[in-house]
Every structure is written in structure tokens, then in C-alpha cells.
Amino acid sequence: MRVMVLVKATEDSEAGILPTTEALAEMGRFNEELMKAGVMLTGDGLKPSSQGRRVAFDGPRRTVIDGPFAETRELVAGYWVWEVKDMDEAVAWVKRCPNPMPGPSEIEIRPFYEAADFGDLLPPEVAAQYEERTKTTGG
Amino acid sequence: MAAPDTHAAIEAIFRIERARLVAALARMLRDVGLAEEAAQDSLVAALAEWPRTGVPANPGAWLMATARRRAIDELRRRRMAARKHDEIGRDREGADEGAAETLEAALDDDLGDELLGLIYTACHPILSREARAALTLRLIGGLTTAEIGRAFFVSEATVAQRVVRAKRTIAEAGLRFEVPRGEERAARLASVLEVIYLIFNEGYAATAGERLTRPALCAEAQRLGRILAGLLPDEPEVLGLLALMELQASRLAARLGPGGVSVPLTEQDRTRWDRLLIGRGLDALARAEALGGADGAYALQAALAACHARAPSAAETDWPRIAGLYDRLLAVQPSPVVELNRAVAHSMAFGPQAGLALLAALEREPTLRAYAPLPAARGDFLLRAGRPGEAKAAFEAAASLSRNAQEKAFLLRRAASCVPAG
Numbered sequence: 001m002r003v004m005v006l007v008k009a010t011e012d013s014e015a016g017i018l019p020t021t022e023a024l025a026e027m028g029r030f031n032e033e034l035m036k037a038g039v040m041l042t043g044d045g046l047k048p049s050s051q052g053r054r055v056a057f058d059g060p061r062r063t064v065i066d067g068p069f070a071e072t073r074e075l076v077a078g079y080w081v082w083e084v085k086d087m088d089e090a091v092a093w094v095k096r097c098p099n100p101m102p103g104p105s106e107i108e109i110r111p112f113y114e115a116a117d118f119g120d121l122l123p124p125e126v127a128a129q130y131e132e133r134t135k136t137t138g139g
Numbered sequence: 140m141a142a143p144d145t146h147a148a149i150e151a152i153f154r155i156e157r158a159r160l161v162a163a164l165a166r167m168l169r170d171v172g173l174a175e176e177a178a179q180d181s182l183v184a185a186l187a188e189w190p191r192t193g194v195p196a197n198p199g200a201w202l203m204a205t206a207r208r209r210a211i212d213e214l215r216r217r218r219m220a221a222r223k224h225d226e227i228g229r230d231r232e233g234a235d236e237g238a239a240e241t242l243e244a245a246l247d248d249d250l251g252d253e254l255l256g257l258i259y260t261a262c263h264p265i266l267s268r269e270a271r272a273a274l275t276l277r278l279i280g281g282l283t284t285a286e287i288g289r290a291f292f293v294s295e296a297t298v299a300q301r302v303v304r305a306k307r308t309i310a311e312a313g314l315r316f317e318v319p320r321g322e323e324r325a326a327r328l329a330s331v332l333e334v335i336y337l338i339f340n341e342g343y344a345a346t347a348g349e350r351l352t353r354p355a356l357c358a359e360a361q362r363l364g365r366i367l368a369g370l371l372p373d374e375p376e377v378l379g380l381l382a383l384m385e386l387q388a389s390r391l392a393a394r395l396g397p398g399g400v401s402v403p404l405t406e407q408d409r410t411r412w413d414r415l416l417i418g419r420g421l422d423a424l425a426r427a428e429a430l431g432g433a434d435g436a437y438a439l440q441a442a443l444a445a446c447h448a449r450a451p452s453a454a455e456t457d458w459p460r461i462a463g464l465y466d467r468l469l470a471v472q473p474s475p476v477v478e479l480n481r482a483v484a485h486s487m488a489f490g491p492q493a494g495l496a497l498l499a500a501l502e503r504e505p506t507l508r509a510y511a512p513l514p515a516a517r518g519d520f521l522l523r524a525g526r527p528g529e530a531k532a533a534f535e536a537a538a539s540l541s542r543n544a545q546e547k548a549f550l551l552r553r554a555a556s557c558v559p560a561g
Binding site: 032035036037038039041042081083085086088089091092093095 | 147148151152194358366415416418419
């Protein structure tokens with residue numbers, strides 16, 4: 001299964017304080033371990049929300065809101081995408097991660113939706129279209 | 140709410156460590172069965188202790204130390220048994236004493252090298268292809284024999300027997316669980332890549348059973364490929380194979396239409412292709428080419444898959460480039476199957492007559508007599524050449540040869556759609 005691993009922001013990350021050389025090196029070793037285990041698909045760090053923007057939707061209206069955003073603990077400071085067997089394996093890997101922040105911090109793991117989750121949810125007309133296309137044009 | 144360290148959590152930690160534990164122990168003990176038993180014993184010990192003591196700071200080291208102790212105990216027990224039952228057991232005694240010492244001394248060895256050694260051993264050419272695949276999935280992938288049986292549509296007992304026999308063959312050949320060096324190396328690496336791609340293909344183009352693909356098996360092969368690329372980052376063909384698998388797997392979801400029917404490449408909804416895997420595949424291919432591996436058999440196949448991945452729509456596919464890549468692939472990996480695909484590519488690039496001309500030679504090839512894709516391609520060329528009557532017969536012939544229920548149904552639908560013009 002594919003999971004997104006979200007590193008939550010802290011006051012430090014929102015202030016744009018970069019990790020120390022030692023912290024970076026430690027994280028580099030962890031990333032290397034993830035690679036060698038065939039777990040990591042991608043990952044990166046994000047700049048503070050002061051450099052981000054939001055677009056709020058309300059019916060036809062679109063309102064742009066400039067960062068920074070208030071709810072620090074709910075913001076994302078970085079992410080990975082991993083391929084793991086199950087959530088227990090994802091948790092076991094996250095527990096090995098060095099603390100990504102100088103102070104207390106949190107990492108959240110969220111599974112992706114997979115094709116099987118939508119199995120019977122395809123609208124019948126889409127299914128019929130598929131049938132029709134493969135029937136007429138073949139390939 | 141804080142969750143306690145449940146058995147599932149401990150088993151997950153063990154799964155992460157298992158392959159490396161077995162690899163290190165197999166190298167020390169020269170006995171993969173004993174290595175697996177000792178690793179399993181360390182899990183049992185962890186399940187008994189960790190819920191009480193908490194998970195140690197370095198669980199891998201804890202498991203390794205425990206497994207090593209169990210292995211030494213087992214060697215001592217065997218020595219005692221040998222002493223009792225075998226009066227001339229002195230040689231054996233010496234050997235086991237030596238093994239126990241090696242065990243103690245090997246504490247600081249590099250584990251990455253050991254894992255690689257185990258992969259090479261599981262994929263050793265003295266084993267049959269089926270045995271290599273089963274052993275690799277068992278030892279590196281950590282799959283149970285029941286899971287492997289389900290993957291290859293054979294009984295659990297058959298898999299168990301294959302694994303036992305393979306282990307015996309390894310022991311009798313005295314394999315040392317080491318990374319091959321020198322002349323032997325290229326052939327051994329080719330064998331490893333062959334096994335991983337065999338596993339991938341069994342998931343990608345299921346040759347038997349009701350379902351067309353088994354994505355879990357593809358995922359397992361991709362994982363093996365990623366592990367190998369992590370251990371051998373400068374091997375172009377390892378990267379070529381990884382690129383090939385990532386690119387092919389990017390289309391898994393789009394390949395399956397409603398009801399499990401196969402959707403051909405040119406008809407697939409490209410918005411459903413997995414962009415993350417395409418990006419990874421193109422990266423790995425670029426690295427393989429930068430290392431001078433552009434003409435490797437896997438890199439060339441990855442380059443072919445990349446042509447499709449890069450095309451925004453089927454109509455924009457660069458067929459002349461694909462035809463050229465097949466010409467190169469045929470030079471490094473001559474096979475009737477490559478020739479068939481080359482004919483398809485040439486038909487797309489230069490018209491159905493070009494495809495039919497290349498097929499003519501192939502149709503005399505005895506090994507392809509029962510190969511469904513051959514008449515299927517012929518039917519496609521004939522239909523495009525405006526000969527629907529002959530095309531219908533070719534599709535029907537292909538359907539009668541197919542072993543996969545979904546593929547058969549697809550071919551019969553194509554046959555039914557061949558209506559003579561005017």
C-alpha cells in the first residue's frame with residue numbers, strides 16, 4: 001500500500017529555521033535506509049506557510065488568502081510517499097525517523113486511496129463507454 | 140490516544156529486519172534453514188519480552204543478538220547430539236566449533252553486503268527458475284509459502300517442497316552466501332534480474348487464472364528492484380530493470396477496464412497512469428543511460444515503455460522511435476517475442492503491410508505455434524489492411540490459444556467486431 005507521511009510544522013519550521021548540519025545528516029541516513037529497504041518513492045521539505053497561499057472556495061467564488069496561516073500544528077512542513085505492506089510497517093518506519101524538529105513534533109501517516117477502493121463506484125455510463133470503446137475500436 | 144506495542148507492531152518491526160537477519164545468519168552459519176529458524180526464534184523472544192520491556196532503542200541489533208545466541212545454542216546442541224551418536228564425529232565437532240566462533244566474530248560485518256549475498260544465492264543459476272522465484276520471495280520478500288503459492292497458482296505444499304529442495308541444493312553445492320566477484324559476476328547478476336522480472340511479469344500479465352493482473356505481486360517485484368538498486372546504485376541494468384518495472388506498473392490501474400477486461404495501451408485513459416511511478420521510471424532510465432547502459436536489454440525495454448509514458452495521447456506516440464528501439468533490442472536480445480513486438484511497432488510506424496511482412500517469417504517459427512499474441516497481431520494488421528474476414532479468423536485462432544480468461548474474452552470481442560466491409 002502507498003502512504004503519505006506528513007511531517008507537521010512547528011514554531012521553528014514556520015519561522016524558517018533550517019535544521020542543523022547534524023540533524024540533516026541524521027535524516028540523510030534515515031532516507032538512505034528507506035531507499036535500501038525499497039520503501040521510499042519520493043519526499044521533500046516545504047517552505048514555511050508565510051510563503052504559501054490558499055484559495056478558498058465558496059460556490060462560484062474564489063478568494064485568495066496569503067500565508068502565514070495560524071494553526072501551526074495542522075500545517076505540513078514536509079512529506080514522503082512510501083510503499084509499505086501495511087500501516088503497522090509504516091508506523092514502525094516512522095518510529096525510526098529521527099525527530100525532524102528541534103523540539104516536540106508530530107508525523108502523520110495517511111494511506112492513499114487505491115483503485116480497489118473505487119472498484120464498484122465507477123458510474124455505469126463510464127463503464128459502458130469503456131465497453132463501447134473497446135468493442136468498436138479494439139486495439 | 141497512545142496505542143501499546145501490540146504483536147502486530149512487533150511483527151512489523153521484525154518484517155523490516157527479517158531479510159537482513161536471515162542474510163547475516165546464513166552467511167555465518169552457511170545454512171539458510173538454520174538462519175531462518177534462528178531469526179524466527181528472535182521474533183518469538185521479542186513477542187514475549189517487548190510488550191513488557193518496551194521496544195529497545197535499536198530493535199535490529201536486539202533481534203540479531205538474540206538470533207545469534209539461538210543459533211549458537213542450536214549448533215552446540217547439534218554438536219552434543221553428534222558426540223553421542225557419532226564416535227568419529229571429531230571433524231564435525233571442529234567444524235561446528237568454528238562456525239560458533241565465526242558467529243561471535245562477525246558482529247560488525249556490513250549488513251548491506253550480506254543482504255546482497257543472500258539475493259545472489261537465492262537467485263543462483265543452479266536452481267530452477269521456479270525455485271529461484273519462490274526462494275527470493277520467501278527470503279527477501281518475507282512472503283509465506285501460502286502467499287507464494289497463491290501468487291503462482293500452485294499449492295502451498297508445492298512451494299514448500301520447492302523451497303526445501305532449493306535449500307538442500309544450496310547446502311550441497313556449499314554456496315557461501317557471498318557476492319560473486321570477477322568473471323562470474325555478470326552472469327549471476329543477470330540471473331537475479333531475470334528472477335525479479337519473472338516475478339513482476341507473473342503479476343503484470345498473469346498467464347493463468349481469472350484475473351488479468353495481480354498488482355501485489357508487481358509491487359513485490361518493484362520492491363525487490365528498488366532494494367537491489369539501493370544496494371547496487373551504479374549497475375545500469377539494475378536501473379534499467381527498475382525503470383522498466385516502474386513504467387509498466389504506472390499503467391496497471393488504466394489497463395483494467397470495468398469488469399476486469401483488458402484495456403489496450405492505445406485505448407487507456409492516460410490521466411489514470413501513475414505519474415509518480417512514471418517520474419521514478421524516467422529517472423532510473425536516465426541514470427542507466429548516463430552510466431553507459433542505453434543498449435542494455437532492460438534499459439531498451441524501459442526506453443520503449445518511456446516512449447508511451449511520454450506521449451500525451453496514443454496518436455502522439457513516436458512509433459518510428461519505438462520501431463528503431465525494437466531493432467536495437469532484437470540485436471542484443473534476439474527472440475521470437477521481440478520479433479513479434481518489432482513487427483507490431485513497424486506496423487504502427489510504417490503501416491500494416493510492413494507488419495505483415497515481418498510476421499511472415501515468424502509464422503514459420505515452431506516455438507510460436509501456440510503463442511496467442513502472434514495470431515492476435517496478425518488479426519490486428521489484417522483488420523487495418525482492410526481484410527476483416529481474414530482478421531476475424533486470426534482473432535478466433537488467438538482466442539483459442541489464450542489461457543487467460545479475460546484475454547480470451549477480449550480476443551473474442553475483437554473477432555466479433557470484424558464485419559466485412561460493404
